[in-house]
Amino acid sequence: MRYVDLNDRDELNDHDAPRFTTPAGEIIGWRDRGVIRATGIRYARTQRFCAPKDELPSTAPIQATAWSPCAPQNLIPELNAVLGISAQAFSPCEGALHLSVTLPENPSPTPRPVMVWIHGGSYVFGAGDLPVFDVRPLALEQDVIVVAVTYRLGLLGFLGGYANRPANLGLLDMISALRWVNTNIAAMGGDPTNVTLFGQSAGGDAAAHLMIAEGTEGLFQRAIIQSAPLGISRGRANMYAKMSQQAATLNDDAPLDEVLRRQTQVAEAARGFGLKAAMPFGTQYGHYPLPTEAEADAAWRRAAAKIDLFMGYTAEENTLFVVISPSLMRLRNTPLVGEALSKAMVAVTTRKVYIRDAHKFARRHAQAGGPAYLYRLDWCKGRYPFGAAHTIDLPLLLGEPSGWQHADLVKGVDEATLLEHGKSMRALWADFARTGQLPATGHIEPQVLEWWEVS
Template sequence: MPHAEPIEQDAPRFTTLAGEIIGWRDRGVIRATGIRYARAKRFCAPEDEPPATVPIHATEWSPALPQNTIPELDAALGVTPKEAAYCEGELHLSVTVPDSPATKPRPVMVWIHGGSYVFGAADLAVFDVRPLALEQDVIVVAVNYRLGLLGFLGGYADRPANLGLLDLISALRWINTNIAAMGGDPGNVTLFGHSAGGDAAAHLMIAEGTQGLFQRVIIQSAPLGISRGRAKMNARMGQKAAALNDEAPLDEVLRVQEQVVNAAQGFGLRSAMPFGTQYGHYPLPVEAEVDAAWRRAAPNFDVFIGYTAEETALFLVMSPNLMRLRGWPLMGEAATRAMVAATTHKVYKRDALRFARRHTRAGGNAYVYRLEWGKRRYPFGAAHTIELPLLLGEPGSWQYADLVKHVDEATLLEHGKRLRGLWAEFARSGQLLATGQVEPQILKWWKAN
């Protein structure tokens, strides 16, 4: 992504309740980047940022939250090491606004990045929201939140759980308070999150303290099939994490996080994403009551939920052992294809369909999508994360990504614009045709019943 330009006398300014925000212009949009929305002491709930008494210079990208690198995922997405600048103790968001007059407040879309609750950042170049905001005339807010041991493990040693979820709620409060002054409609806010970000968005629907903060949710490839039955695994993880001193150096925290991940092994598919939301810990209900909580919440939200045709192919490619199996003569490809189909169904598809049916039957409005783009294209196919090059960034943002290595720029541009149009259509009104498709080879959707 381009660097923010030096502040000029005619730089865009927004007078908000948070303070005067000074942004910068970038090829048809106004950026207000790296805005601190909260502060967070280690293992403590976030504290909302008080109104500033001096101008907020929102001209630098939001730094990522502490995390370990995942080289295989970096390669798949084309994330470069130079993007990894971490900041502990502060939480940031970035706002992108079309640089054109508006006749009425614009819809607001809030991007919640994924990464198994251990990886990612709002302002990665591959997650650039500029094309979405510019093409679709919407305001997009990209939010960072705490990850891994610092954000999504608690209930041990008097350390609270769900801190990353509380961070997101703090960010939503900031948006609700300030977005109108930036041209947005606080009564028309859509969360859209991928993978763990989609899982977080789904759980924000039933979290305490979120009432009225958003109205729509786009849940992309959320691993809802492994979100339950995690208490024993989390308890074992907590035993390993309890020895960590609150004041330990950050590099030690990240080393212990790897040990905690190892302690989570042996719990089936759940072990593949050991960190996550924890039921029965604020702000979430106990596990036995989550279905009832989602039913109660259903009339308040429009939902667009879906999955890709070959979700777990991403993890197959990232595993040398499975790729060797895939290369076996005669049966290797068939065996791995069957494995991808079975695990895609169990972790993603089955529970997405259940979520949509429950939502509709409880009085909510829900659509389901299935993304086919890239299906059977070696080696990834229609894998987990495959929609991200279409929704976010520009072709240049994805130039180093193995995920789309053999896809030409014209295809990314054309297909991306169509998918962004569908996402924004849902964000504007919560309504889509009862059934439809963005070309047969890209995406199909239908109304849940």
């Protein structure tokens, strides 16, 4: 089993390429070990610091046989090592936005549920088609259609609100992608009235905010919010103002490498704002398409009855950030007291950034009339050095065991265990996507995952 290199034309069976006649145009995809893929489909065009423009229907066939390029970004070697991603996996593109669709090859008598993957990465890192985010096992095992979305990041996607540059551009990109799904997925065998967002970290934060974004009503019916840092999503206006001062002197037409250098400087301007500075870029209340911060809770209550919710966190989220920080690892490795101090710090910050606000979010949703379930992921808890850290859900949901062989995150975990527990977790996610309902309580193998209904 391997992630197909699209330069290997023999893998693509060009003579028998699958075709879809959609409102976007005729889409030509490719076959890959039991699934059909339509990759690198352009869903919108962009100009720098401008809202996306939905891609117009094409009169020529759309060759959907290349992976979606990533948004321009600064590479993060420490995170690449954690996830086992090589620098060569990042092929940036500015000016166009892409998504990829994966569905089982076998026909279905009824439209399939649709799951839309929003990658994480603190709004500065990642792409929908990274090899470790491969959605093929989820689509094939669970008979669902999975759409992976790539969107603008960092200074180009998640600052704005200054110098006539709009805020929330990356969020607007996601809404454009959801419009594409709503318009075209039926022609690919999907059910546009049964769409589930699922996103991890910043992707989970984005899914939460898409619930109250203008223009999203009816575009999705369920949300799975994984490890969203909701505890640091509020009270950011002063930090954004300071960052904007640093960004405002950048010319709109500056070379891309200059934009990325300036992004680093803009992020540095967030220092002094506590834990919020750990994710300096993000969504901005009071800027289209989001309500003001004071109105956000009421907006989530109004949305609750229309959206089924499943959300949760890992037991030791912030261990990830300890491991990738040399100074924090030196503290952790201090004889006698280091490990205890590190565990205490992880417990406090995990609760403050992730757990506390996940519970508040789910309770508010349930009290406002929406189905809500919470989960806690314990898989690998206590296992040195990462434990049940932030991102530990990703190798269970996405990719195949062989695709994670270079990831420090799961080093030493045997492939059979990863495959077994991954299948169970993918089944749970897809069960929720099909109906929005789960048993009131349950677990996957003691010490893997536990969930419960919120009332």
